[in-house]
Amino acid sequence: FNSQQxxxxxxxxxxxxxxxxxxxxxxxxxxxxxxxxxxxEHYEKFGMRRTCEGILVCHEKNHPHxxxxxIANAFFKLPGDYLRPEDDEIGGFKARLDERLAxxxxxxxxxEAGDWEVGDCxxxxxxxxxxxxxxxxxxxxVTRPKECKKMYFIHLPKAKVLSVPKNMKLLAVPLFELYDNxxxxxPQLSAIPHLLSRYNFEYV
Amino acid sequence: FNSQQxxxxxxxxxxxxxxxxxxxxxxxxxxxxxxxxxxxEHYEKFGMRRTCEGILVCHEKNHPHxxxxxIANAFFKLPGDYLRPEDDEIGGFKARLDERLAxxxxxxxxxEAGDWEVGDCxxxxxxxxxxxxxxxxxxxxVTRPKECKKMYFIHLPKAKVLSVPKNMKLLAVPLFELYDNxxxxxPQLSAIPHLLSRYNFEYV
Ligand SMILES: [Zn+2]
Ligand SMILES: [Zn+2]
Ligand SMILES: [Zn+2]
Ligand SMILES: [Zn+2]
Numbered sequence: 001f002n003s004q005q006x007x008x009x010x011x012x013x014x015x016x017x018x019x020x021x022x023x024x025x026x027x028x029x030x031x032x033x034x035x036x037x038x039x040x041e042h043y044e045k046f047g048m049r050r051t052c053e054g055i056l057v058c059h060e061k062n063h064p065h066x067x068x069x070x071i072a073n074a075f076f077k078l079p080g081d082y083l084r085p086e087d088d089e090i091g092g093f094k095a096r097l098d099e100r101l102a103x104x105x106x107x108x109x110x111x112e113a114g115d116w117e118v119g120d121c122x123x124x125x126x127x128x129x130x131x132x133x134x135x136x137x138x139x140x141x142v143t144r145p146k147e148c149k150k151m152y153f154i155h156l157p158k159a160k161v162l163s164v165p166k167n168m169k170l171l172a173v174p175l176f177e178l179y180d181n182x183x184x185x186x187p188q189l190s191a192i193p194h195l196l197s198r199y200n201f202e203y204v
Numbered sequence: 205f206n207s208q209q210x211x212x213x214x215x216x217x218x219x220x221x222x223x224x225x226x227x228x229x230x231x232x233x234x235x236x237x238x239x240x241x242x243x244x245e246h247y248e249k250f251g252m253r254r255t256c257e258g259i260l261v262c263h264e265k266n267h268p269h270x271x272x273x274x275i276a277n278a279f280f281k282l283p284g285d286y287l288r289p290e291d292d293e294i295g296g297f298k299a300r301l302d303e304r305l306a307x308x309x310x311x312x313x314x315x316e317a318g319d320w321e322v323g324d325c326x327x328x329x330x331x332x333x334x335x336x337x338x339x340x341x342x343x344x345x346v347t348r349p350k351e352c353k354k355m356y357f358i359h360l361p362k363a364k365v366l367s368v369p370k371n372m373k374l375l376a377v378p379l380f381e382l383y384d385n386x387x388x389x390x391p392q393l394s395a396i397p398h399l400l401s402r403y404n405f406e407y408v
Contacts, residue, residue: 198328
């Protein structure tokens, strides 16, 4: 084990990607309380919930930008979702990415399903209780975490078409805007610059 | 490129390591201003300064702890230092780690020089100006950063003897203490939990 330097990753300009619109995808839970209740029910039936999210990176003016969904002009999230209990991790993750972003209608013609290049796992977040807190490690004395969320590097190809649900916006947020900005982006998204700081990028 | 999951890394208990004492290593610069002045002189002569620091990980009660130096009962830093302009990166880094921590005197007998297993580069910090700010990315429009600091995973073997300069303390700081604690540890050390969150650990 002596990899030392991370590979250099090629980033393409935001303008290489084409964005369409698809049907609204309503929030599954009307409130935080409802979401935690559903997590508890899931845990009782299937054990720890597994969630996968994608960090999709492109560039503008030679600075990395992350593609994020903004919901109701308010909070931000990465594409991805809970896996079904029966899913294998990477296959299930690609299906969740397709649901959120795969092109539909005319711009989706000829596109194959699950066409995502899943790269390194960049982070794991552990939720110890049926509460909103999560940590980037499994806290001491926690033997049965309730959820593990993995964030994966998704390598975008030179060009790609994506369709975004009508109730969401897809934004390209620069690293310098995320960095040290817990107030706006929360602890998970504002840590993305740290997760990417081992990589060198080539801006095409 | 499809590594996806980081390897599982074996951690040994803190009690496996033996700590001795060696001569005081005074700070090279009496003030922040003097340090920035020296950086400027270095830059004029040799270009961007290269710094390497080591993230040495062990465990206590199955929670990862980072070995850090505390200076004058005040600020914390990782073992490592500037490289000499003529050094190759990994060789120079191992020499800096030896200066700081290699055992001397009787406990150092039979130890070889440069006996460090340097693992992944975990982060790169860029200093754009002759100022104290650094960022985990090269900020837009910065074409000539003044310093690049790399943080490397150092894999500790099952047992090891280390000697610590008399004016420093070596502390094992748990991840949960570093996390979200910029006030005490600063932006670089408090981000270590993020940098390690991709790894799974095996506690021996
Ligand atoms: Zn931009
Ligand atoms: Zn790739
Ligand atoms: Zn401890
Ligand atoms: Zn190793």
